[in-house]
Amino acid sequence: MNGLRKKRPIFFCDREAIEPSVDDLRLRWLCRRDFGALLALEREAFEFPWTRDEFERCVRTRNFGGFVVERGGEPIGYLCFEIRRRSIRILSCAVAEAERRRGVGTLLTRALIGRLDERRSELVCVVRERNLTAQLFLRSLGFRAVAVRRGYYLRTNEDAYRMTYRVGGASSTSDDARTRRRILSR
Ligand SMILES: CC(C)(COP(=O)(O)OP(=O)(O)OC[C@H]1O[C@@H](n2cnc3c(N)ncnc32)[C@H](O)[C@@H]1OP(=O)(O)O)[C@@H](O)C(=O)NCCC(=O)NCCS
Numbered sequence: 680m681n682g683l684r685k686k687r688p689i690f691f692c693d694r695e696a697i698e699p700s701v702d703d704l705r706l707r708w709l710c711r712r713d714f715g716a717l718l719a720l721e722r723e724a725f726e727f728p729w730t731r732d733e734f735e736r737c738v739r740t741r742n743f744g745g746f747v748v749e750r751g752g753e754p755i756g757y758l759c760f761e762i763r764r765r766s767i768r769i770l771s772c773a774v775a776e777a778e779r780r781r782g783v784g785t786l787l788t789r790a791l792i793g794r795l796d797e798r799r800s801e802l803v804c805v806v807r808e809r810n811l812t813a814q815l816f817l818r819s820l821g822f823r824a825v826a827v828r829r830g831y832y833l834r835t836n837e838d839a840y841r842m843t844y845r846v847g848g849a850s851s852t853s854d855d856a857r858t859r860r861r862i863l864s865r
Contacts, residue, residue, distance in 0.1 A: 704783070706790055709745030709757055711738065716747075716754040724773035727834065737761075737770065746790050748774075748783050758787040766801040766843075767791060788820055795846045802844040807837055817842045 709717075714734055721728035737743045737759065745759035756774035760767050769791070774783045791802060804822065806813045814824070822842040831839035 703750055704755075704786065705749050706786055707747055707749070709747045709759060713747055713754055713757070717757055720754070720757060720773045720775060721771070723776055729771060743770075746787050748786055750778070756783040756787055758784075758791065760791060762799070765799055766803050767795065767799055769802065769804040772804075784816055785820065788817075792820070792844060795844075797846075800846040804842050805831065805839045806842055807832065807839055809837065814840065814842070817844075820844065821848060823848070 714731060717734065718728070718731060740761070742762040743759065744762065745757060747754045748756040755778045756772075758772040759770045761770055769788075772784060772787060774787075788802075795802060802822070804813075804817055805828065806817065822844045824840040824842050826841040828839040828841060830836045
């Protein structure tokens with residue numbers, strides 16, 4: 680059913696589109712050529728952005744994957760993840776400031792939710808305690824905070840919330856068509 684089970688590293692799925700374009704947005708697999716744009720998105724979004732080395736390390740691991748949303752050929756948001764035995768973990772997700780609140784983050788995350796199945800039925804994201812926007816965003820998608828990780832971020836000694844989305848959970852019934860409608864109606 681899904682591309683996550685392929686034996687080859689999923690990162691190398693090239694610029695293949697995942698879904699037909701909606702509006703002028705295109706959702707596709709992330710690839711190495713995106714690194715420049717990703718680093719810029721990271722810098723705009725995070726106090727401690729990932730470096731090129733960190734991205735390089737990630738893509739060398741077998742279980743790494745990512746999606747990009749582009750508008751007019753320009754990446755405006757991305758999400759990368761790690762596949763585990765029973766779950767998928769969101770490693771990073773960011774949308775360009777000027778493109779926020781238009782459903783781009785939802786489009787990216789729903790693409791991952793759509794790849795959960797009986798075997799991998801949980802999506803996990805660890806979020807900074809101060810990052811209320813991310814918490815509200817994940818909550819809007821049906822994630823729930825299930826644990827607190829004290830002092831998780833070593834540089835700032837900040838706590839983190841572990842938030843999870845479960846297939847079959849109370850709020851997992853929204854569908855992609857609704858996401859598309861939201862985007863088209865902006
Ligand atoms: C978190 C982030 C990825 C959300 O992306 P986005 O494209 O703006 O999200 P969406 O437009 O799909 O928002 C979906 C819902 O999330 C909630 N939400 C998103 N941003 C919000 C905000 N600033 N305040 C309150 N609720 C918010 C809303 O319920 C929103 O629905 P609505 O616009 O109909 O009210 C984006 O704000 C971002 O890049 N932040 C900086 C990086 C970051 O914190 N990443 C962690 C991601 S887990």
